Amino acid sequence: MALLEVKNLEVKFPLRQGELTALRDVSFSLDRGERLGIVGESGAGKSVAAFAILNLVSRPGYISGGKILFEGRDLAGLSRSELRTIRGNRINMIFQDPMMTLNPVLTIGTQMIECLRAHRRITPAAARQLAIEKLRAVSIPSPEARIDQYPHELSGGMRQRVVIAIALLTDPSVIIADEPTTALDVTIQAEIMELLLELCEHNNVALILITHDLGVVSQVTQRAIVMYAGRIVEEGATRRIIDSARHPYTQGLINALPERTRPGQRLNQIPGVMPSLMDIPQGCAFHPRCQLRIDACQQQLPAYSGSEHARVACLRVDEQERAQ
Amino acid sequence: MSSQAVAAEKSAAEELLRVEGLSREFPLTSGLLEQLRFEGGKLVRRQESVRAVNGVDLQVRRGEALCVVGESGCGKSTLARVVMGLIRPTAGSVRFEGTRIDNLSAEKLLPFRRKMQMIFQNPYASLNPRMTVKQTLEEPVRFHSPGIGRAALGDKVNDVMRSVGVDPGWNERFPHEFSGGQRQRISIARALMTDPEFIVADEPISALDVSIQAQVLNLLMEAQEQRGLTYLFITHDLSVVEHFGTRVAVMYLGALCELAITGQLFSRPRHPYTQALLSAIPRLDQERPSHMKLMGEVPTPINLPSGCFFHPRCVHAQDRCRHELPKLFDSGDGTLVACHAVQEGRLD
Amino acid sequence: MRYWRLFRKSAFLYRFRKDKVAVASFSVLMLLVVMSFSAPLIAPYDPYDPVQIDIMDSDIPPSWQAEGDTRFALGTDAQGRDMWSTMLYGTRLSITIGLFAVLLQSLLGIALGLVAGYFGGRIDSFLMRLADIQLSFSTLMVAIVVLAVFQASFGTELYNELALFMLILVIGIAEWPQYARTVRASVLAEKRKEYVDAVRVIGLNRRRIMFRHILPNTLSPILVISTVQVANAIMSEAALSFLGLGMPVNQPSLGSLINSGFEFILSGSWWITTFPALLLVVLVLVINLLGDWMRDVLNPKLYKE
Numbered sequence: 001m002a003l004l005e006v007k008n009l010e011v012k013f014p015l016r017q018g019e020l021t022a023l024r025d026v027s028f029s030l031d032r033g034e035r036l037g038i039v040g041e042s043g044a045g046k047s048v049a050a051f052a053i054l055n056l057v058s059r060p061g062y063i064s065g066g067k068i069l070f071e072g073r074d075l076a077g078l079s080r081s082e083l084r085t086i087r088g089n090r091i092n093m094i095f096q097d098p099m100m101t102l103n104p105v106l107t108i109g110t111q112m113i114e115c116l117r118a119h120r121r122i123t124p125a126a127a128r129q130l131a132i133e134k135l136r137a138v139s140i141p142s143p144e145a146r147i148d149q150y151p152h153e154l155s156g157g158m159r160q161r162v163v164i165a166i167a168l169l170t171d172p173s174v175i176i177a178d179e180p181t182t183a184l185d186v187t188i189q190a191e192i193m194e195l196l197l198e199l200c201e202h203n204n205v206a207l208i209l210i211t212h213d214l215g216v217v218s219q220v221t222q223r224a225i226v227m228y229a230g231r232i233v234e235e236g237a238t239r240r241i242i243d244s245a246r247h248p249y250t251q252g253l254i255n256a257l258p259e260r261t262r263p264g265q266r267l268n269q270i271p272g273v274m275p276s277l278m279d280i281p282q283g284c285a286f287h288p289r290c291q292l293r294i295d296a297c298q299q300q301l302p303a304y305s306g307s308e309h310a311r312v313a314c315l316r317v318d319e320q321e322r323a324q
Numbered sequence: 325m326s327s328q329a330v331a332a333e334k335s336a337a338e339e340l341l342r343v344e345g346l347s348r349e350f351p352l353t354s355g356l357l358e359q360l361r362f363e364g365g366k367l368v369r370r371q372e373s374v375r376a377v378n379g380v381d382l383q384v385r386r387g388e389a390l391c392v393v394g395e396s397g398c399g400k401s402t403l404a405r406v407v408m409g410l411i412r413p414t415a416g417s418v419r420f421e422g423t424r425i426d427n428l429s430a431e432k433l434l435p436f437r438r439k440m441q442m443i444f445q446n447p448y449a450s451l452n453p454r455m456t457v458k459q460t461l462e463e464p465v466r467f468h469s470p471g472i473g474r475a476a477l478g479d480k481v482n483d484v485m486r487s488v489g490v491d492p493g494w495n496e497r498f499p500h501e502f503s504g505g506q507r508q509r510i511s512i513a514r515a516l517m518t519d520p521e522f523i524v525a526d527e528p529i530s531a532l533d534v535s536i537q538a539q540v541l542n543l544l545m546e547a548q549e550q551r552g553l554t555y556l557f558i559t560h561d562l563s564v565v566e567h568f569g570t571r572v573a574v575m576y577l578g579a580l581c582e583l584a585i586t587g588q589l590f591s592r593p594r595h596p597y598t599q600a601l602l603s604a605i606p607r608l609d610q611e612r613p614s615h616m617k618l619m620g621e622v623p624t625p626i627n628l629p630s631g632c633f634f635h636p637r638c639v640h641a642q643d644r645c646r647h648e649l650p651k652l653f654d655s656g657d658g659t660l661v662a663c664h665a666v667q668e669g670r671l672d
Numbered sequence: 673m674r675y676w677r678l679f680r681k682s683a684f685l686y687r688f689r690k691d692k693v694a695v696a697s698f699s700v701l702m703l704l705v706v707m708s709f710s711a712p713l714i715a716p717y718d719p720y721d722p723v724q725i726d727i728m729d730s731d732i733p734p735s736w737q738a739e740g741d742t743r744f745a746l747g748t749d750a751q752g753r754d755m756w757s758t759m760l761y762g763t764r765l766s767i768t769i770g771l772f773a774v775l776l777q778s779l780l781g782i783a784l785g786l787v788a789g790y791f792g793g794r795i796d797s798f799l800m801r802l803a804d805i806q807l808s809f810s811t812l813m814v815a816i817v818v819l820a821v822f823q824a825s826f827g828t829e830l831y832n833e834l835a836l837f838m839l840i841l842v843i844g845i846a847e848w849p850q851y852a853r854t855v856r857a858s859v860l861a862e863k864r865k866e867y868v869d870a871v872r873v874i875g876l877n878r879r880r881i882m883f884r885h886i887l888p889n890t891l892s893p894i895l896v897i898s899t900v901q902v903a904n905a906i907m908s909e910a911a912l913s914f915l916g917l918g919m920p921v922n923q924p925s926l927g928s929l930i931n932s933g934f935e936f937i938l939s940g941s942w943w944i945t946t947f948p949a950l951l952l953v954v955l956v957l958v959i960n961l962l963g964d965w966m967r968d969v970l971n972p973k974l975y976k977e
Contacts, residue, residue, distance in 0.1 A: 452885055
């Protein structure tokens with residue numbers, strides 16, 4: 001049994017122009033200790049998907065269909081207090097902005113101890129000891145002193161380390177990281193990513209990494225999901241997707257990167273822009289930008305082909321692959 | 325020889341912009357009361373300031389794209405703004421086609437304004453939300469050539485809009501009706517309206533999505549070819565630099581570490597900081613993060629380290645690095661490096 | 673036309689239609705404005721015309737009371753003026769004073785706030801300290817002193833003639849810091865945005881940048897405080913008139929009507945004070961409700977107080 005299983009998840013936002021479907025028919029699963037990347041551009045629904053797992057879709061959005069099974073239990077059917085034993089305890093989240101997690105008026109020690117005592121029966125002294133240990137685990141120098149500092153006394157990279165330490169406090173089975181290094185500088189980003197990867201491997205924690213950066217996905221994850229306009233268009237082993245993507249959108253995304261073109265040459269751009277979720281085109285949402293489109297793409301929503309962990313939603317995929 | 329190297333050689337003769345000894349400090353304490361402090365039992369007046377740019381020497385050659393790379397707080401945006409005359413330097417000079425422009429009055433600067441334009445980072449803040457695309461695009465032309473006729477102006481707006489890939493039929497719309505990528509195109513169009521020779525682009529694609537970044541980058545390259553533009557391109561994204569830049573200048577804490585032709589910089593980085601920066605780019609072919617570890621953290625530009633600004637994080641640092649600020653020197657093949665270790669041959 | 677098209681499909685209009693309180697407030701306000709400004713047409717009597725006033729008609733209670741007179745629906749005041757007509761004319765005066773005082777406030781405040789925010793430095797410090805000093809005196813205190821001195825030195829007759837302008841002037845000048853502060857705050861926010869740098873790169877001069885580019889983008893908070901300030905100005909005027917420093921008895925505003933009836937309230941003529949007071953409350957309430965709604969829709973962060 002998979003650790004986390006998302007089945008046919010659908011999220012809607014009622015707006016004045018009508019109801020907007022932010023996620024359509026999103027299904028994926030995550031095994032113990034596995035690292036999954038969710039890739040997409042802004043507005044593709046990757047963050048909504050992550051928030052939906054923890055039932056944290058921002059209002060007025062709501063989960064309008066589907067199931068989220070964690071260790072076989074449906075999270076939607078749980079009471080608030082039951083949900084609390086999972087959220088922040090078994091499944092933790094790391095946001096792009098560390099200040100989403102950290103309270104600016106409390107020392108990091110206070111916050112870590114509070115967080116521990118909310119989920120465990122533990123004395124304050126033992127909690128403090130554990131907090132210091134976790135800070136050491138994320139390579140924060142002199143954690144005994146740092147634990148009594150306020151978030152604003154730390155640099156951006158240090159804050160994100162603290163957030164990772166907090167996420168690890170309760171020994172979760174899943175960490176969801178939403179663009180955890182996007183706000184950081186390249187050198188810091190590399191350090192944080194390496195740290196996150198090592199900690200997940202070492203503690204056998206499953207990771208869902210949400211990012212727009214294919215390079216990071218390639219470095220950290222084993223399996224990847226590509227999203228476009230609220231729907232999964234491709235899923236597969238990360239290496240396979242990067243080396244031989246099957247969906248035209250994934251191919252376009254990878255080929256558009258500067259490192260895929262010789263210096264000084266024009267980049268391989270995908271024409272057009274991702275449609276707004278308000279007016280997703282009929283049929284395949286990517287068809288207006290797709291160079292392989294046929295008439296059928298305009299009417300027919302492509303079904304997934306392939307196996308559970310290696311699937312693609314494109315009508316042309318078979319022809320394309322036969323041609324190769 | 326790569327196309328970049330050819331371009332670099334061709335343009336070596338003609339220099340468009342020269343920056344010499346440029347520094348800019350921003351005072352942190354404004355009032356007299358804030359400057360007073362008790363130190364050792366005595367009341368002293370102390371002015372603290374952020375040293376954003378520290379003695380930068382740079383030349384931009386006609387027709388090239390000079391990329392300035394660095395992490396946040398390294399002073400690259402301040403450099404861009406000083407070059408554009410939006411901020412005055414505290415020391416040093418900026419020359420455009422041989423004329424010193426950093427100390428000119430607003431009036432005397434006008435002829436240069438026409439030739440130098442700027443593209444900004446945030447497409448959501450760089451267009452006036454209360455003006456239509458047409459008004460935004462017409463303004464610079466109306467201002468610089470007041471005699472222009474209505475029809476000629478309308479044609480010009482349509483031409484430029486078409487050249488940046490925005491339908492001229494949309495010129496009555498307001499910025500909020502466009503996507504981020506389209507706004508950045510309009511922003512580029514505004515910069516092109518006065519037919520400039522030189523464009524400073526401050527992180528023009530950082531706020532955009534991956535697939536849109538490629539579109540805008542292509543547009544900038546097209547404009548460069550068609551109009552013979554020269555770019556000063558400010559960015560933190562090294563993979564873009566590798567693709568786009570003719571030459572690259574690497575900045576750390578307001579000073580230049582290394583200045584080289586793009587191909588050379590990427591194949592053989594000299595400065596330890598450049599090496600670390602390059603190793604940190606996440607590449608598609610990597611299965612694990614692999615990067616050179618740096619010691620410590622970036623110091624704030626308020627309390628700059630003595631000697632080489634990079635020495636507290638550098639594994640090659642020696643006594644000399646702690647006391648003496650390294651100067652840029654030619655390391656042989658035209659690459660300029662500011663590092664004692666490289667100069668002494670301690671480091672390749 | 674372009675702006676109308678934008679307005680029609682704007683979120684502003686949509687949220688207005690959805691908000692029942694806003695729609696109701698707006699309807700009531702419009703009703704009051706239209707009625708008071710067409711007072712010469714719809715009022716049964718002209719309270720400014722001595723020929724139409726008969727002292728014998730004084731103190732008649734509203735028509736539904738036993739001693740009421742069908743000619744005077746809401747009764748008459750101590751001088752025999754029809755309450756309904758007088759209130760219509762009075763509302764017109766109150767709204768006029770409110771609008772013009774706010775116009776004056778905003779002209780002063782926007783100009784000074786814009787200069788302070790855009791130029792910064794010493795000018796900014798000077799103007800903002802001036803605003804602080806002015807704010808440390810309450811509007812009413814300043815107005816009372818100025819008006820009382822004027823009345824004492826130039827005589828009541830001249831004062832009565834100029835009362836309308838004096839009130840507009842005093843209320844207008846006393847409250848400019850509210851505008852100046854709001855405008856300065858949003859100028860500071862706008863000034864940092866890249867579109868301002870973009871026009872500086874073009875080479876536009878400061879005046880043009882200030883008025884053509886920055887000012888239009890500070891309009892939303894200005895609109896919000898303007899509504900609230902109209903209500904405040906009407907209240908200030910009513911308070912001054914109530915204290916006998918406002919509009920003279922022969923040109924009554926709502927405040928002076930309340931004042932003139934106040935001495936009779938214990939002798940049983942409650943209607944002279946009550947009706948204008950109710951009208952004043954309704955008028956100020958709907959304006960404030962609209963202002964609150966607008967603040968929520970337009971700019972939840974910039975407006976303080």
